[in-house]
Amino acid sequence: MKQAAVGAASSAAFGVAAPAVRAGDAKRRLVVGLIGCGGQGKSVAGTMVQHGAKIAYVCDVDERRAAAAKEQLKADHAVSDLRKIIDDKAVDIVVIATPDHWHASAAILACEAGKHVYVEKPCSHNIREGRLMIEAARRNKRVMQVGTQSRNTKVLQKGIRLLREGAIGEVLVAKAWNSQRRVNIGHLKPSDPPAGFDYDTWVGPAPMQPYQKNCHHYTWHWWYNFGTGDAGNDGIHELDIARWGLGDPDHPSRVSGHGSKMFFDDDQQFPDTQYVTFEYPGASKLGRNRLLVYEHRIWSPYVQEGHENGNTFYGTEGYMVMSKMGGWKLYGRKNKLLKQEDGHYSVADHVADFLEAICDGKKPNADIGIGHRSTVLIHLANILARTGRAELVFDPKTEQIVDDAEANALVKRTYRKDHWAVPKGV
Ligand SMILES: NC(=O)c1ccc[n+]([C@@H]2O[C@H](COP(=O)([O-])OP(=O)(O)OC[C@H]3O[C@@H](n4cnc5c(N)ncnc54)[C@H](O)[C@@H]3O)[C@@H](O)[C@H]2O)c1
Known part of the structure; x- marks a missing residue:
């Protein structure tokens, strides 16, 4: 991996401009600002340091987390x-590892200010934001x-290459599963936020709701205003791999299935059980339909x-079982x-690809165009x-749900009125 330094001579292939280096600069280290200092933010920013970048800022609305990250990342x-x-x-680069409801707002503001962005998965809170x-x-x-690191995991790249080369014939169906035991978050009542935690800024552009302890660090995943459920938490990794193995098709045009809470009796708002089929008409090499099947329990x-979470690709001559934490097996x-x-997946290679994309002026392997298409699946x-x-029924061109006004309203979200971080044009 190249060290994370930029030179004024970086090329601008693929329409990505070289970083905004000041005239006369020879080479200098890329400068990073981290937004969101939970476990994931510190891990990604720490990996950037290992690749030679410098962390100028850490930002968190939880004082303790910001202080700990400042110390850890120097x-x-x-x-x-x-x-x-x-x-x-x-600042050249902004790493966004906040809860999902802040991803798009922070990413768009950073881009408009000329920063390159590493945004955690799922890239958006809803389809319009992506x-x-x-x-x-x-x-x-x-x-x-986007932080879907499988795209830069060598063992998976090789498996997908074999699929593309026809190792199991024509792949017509891909399955993605997310099966694990999560915790019960209970039924709690609103309470005061802890000292040193700025809850108002944490909520940011999302609609305000009273603070409660089971809607705080990490547990926000299970609330409509802030998270995207386990489909957006873990399922997105396998959905992204499934779509990759199907040849990265554009959006599906039909989605069917079931999702509900069948097990947990607690405040979680998202389904604990989902079986969903996405249909890609005429998407195979020979023009056959392709199906992506997602299940989570x-x-x-x-x-x-x-595998706890994994994928199976079903081809006309064989099948392949794949896991981002295990590798793959190909059967005839x-x-x-x-x-x-x-x-096993590699965050280091994913970060390296991002930094190289900046230095070389090219698109990274989990470019936002790819990340958005995979993330649309969890939203649907x-x-x-x-x-x-x-x-x-989904119109891939307009990204609208057809003939269903109630469902189509959820292609976007409601924002806090007049908040400075509401993305323009939503
Ligand atoms: N790629 C992966 O494998 C992977 C793994 C884990 C998490 N993630 C993703 O990373 C993100 C963060 O996950 P986490 O587990 O670290 O969550 P977390 O809730 O533990 O941490 C998020 C942090 O963001 C802070 N924050 C919220 N709003 C902020 C704001 N406006 N400004 C500054 N800080 C703000 C919170 O106070 C918190 O410390 C999520 O989107 C998650 O899906 C990705």
């Missing part, structure tokens, strides 16, 4: 308002990488086909094991569950 400044990072011209993120990246010629204290006719390779699955529909 950052120059700990701040609580992300605009301090956005406004500093010396589209605005693509537009912001392209308009400002910035690199925007977040009450399963056992693994499925050897009559279930004969033909090939296998073990391996959640809309299906939230509206109780058995089927949705």
